[in-house]
Amino acid sequence: QVHLVQSGAEVKKPGASMKVSCRASGYTFTRSPMHWLRQAPGQRLEWMGWINFGNGNTKYSQKFQGRVTITRDTFANTAYIEVSTLRSEDTAVYYCARYYGEYEAYDIWGQGTIVTVSS
Amino acid sequence: DIVMTQSPLSLPVTPGEPASISCRSTQSLLHSNGYNYLSWYLQKPGQSPQLLIYLGSNRASGVPDRFSGSGSGTDFTLKISRVEAEDVGVYYCMQALQTPLFAFGPGTKLDIK
Numbered sequence: 242q243v244h245l246v247q248s249g250a251e252v253k254k255p256g257a258s259m260k261v262s263c264r265a266s267g268y269t270f271t272r273s274p275m276h277w278l279r280q281a282p283g284q285r286l287e288w289m290g291w292i293n294f295g296n297g298n299t300k301y302s303q304k305f306q307g308r309v310t311i312t313r314d315t316f317a318n319t320a321y322i323e324v325s326t327l328r329s330e331d332t333a334v335y336y337c338a339r340y341y342g343e344y345e346a347y348d349i350w351g352q353g354t355i356v357t358v359s360s
Numbered sequence: 361d362i363v364m365t366q367s368p369l370s371l372p373v374t375p376g377e378p379a380s381i382s383c384r385s386t387q388s389l390l391h392s393n394g395y396n397y398l399s400w401y402l403q404k405p406g407q408s409p410q411l412l413i414y415l416g417s418n419r420a421s422g423v424p425d426r427f428s429g430s431g432s433g434t435d436f437t438l439k440i441s442r443v444e445a446e447d448v449g450v451y452y453c454m455q456a457l458q459t460p461l462f463a464f465g466p467g468t469k470l471d472i473k
Contacts, residue, residue, distance in 0.1 A: 285464045286452060286454075288464075302461070336409075344399070345395070345397045345399070345456040346411055350409055350410070
């Protein structure tokens with residue numbers, strides 16, 4: 242069965258960095274890009290970026306360019322998102338999701354990771 | 361950039377009654393391959409979003425046939441033929457034509473009367 246399991250909740254101070262992991266299982270992860278999205282309280286889902294699991298190529302939303310880094314460890318079947326210089330507006334639930342090309346949609350989602358940025 | 365809108369934003373429904381949600385995009389989502397790059401998701405309370413409909417009108421695996429998607433270009437509709445208690449949550453549409461700027465609608469909150 243296909244699963245995406247994310248790391249646990251984090252509390253960070255403004256200016257710090259955060260790193261969330263997403264471990265994939267049950268499918269050939271190199272065949273589907275992994276995307277990261279977030280949902281701030283009361284806001285719509287927001288796309289942040291993606292990584293090609295096979296070659297490591299990445300693409301980021303212009304909004305987060307320079308502050309977000311997505312990486313992957315193919316041996317551990319795990320993708321990571323790192324966000325630096327955190328501010329209170331980064332408080333959100335962060336999701337990884339598998340983008341399935343045949344559907345042009347996200348067919349599998351991680352359980353979400355709550356990140357709270359507070360002094 | 362493509363902007364997605366939905367209506368209504370709140371939808372109280374009596375169990376057994378039908379429900380309909382509209383989604384509109386500021387640009388056509390019809391790809392040259394003939395498919396509309398529009399998907400629908402349901403986020404149940406306390407859960408991650410789950411895929412309901414892809415490419416405008418295709419039900420994802422395991423989705424009950426009371427859910428249907430229709431529309432083309434800039435106007436799309438999600439219909440639930442008979443609402444059940446388990447359908448409560450927030451429904452989102454998403455465009456995937458203009459990548460990488462995957463854009464979601466604001467969400468429609470469905471609850472039971």
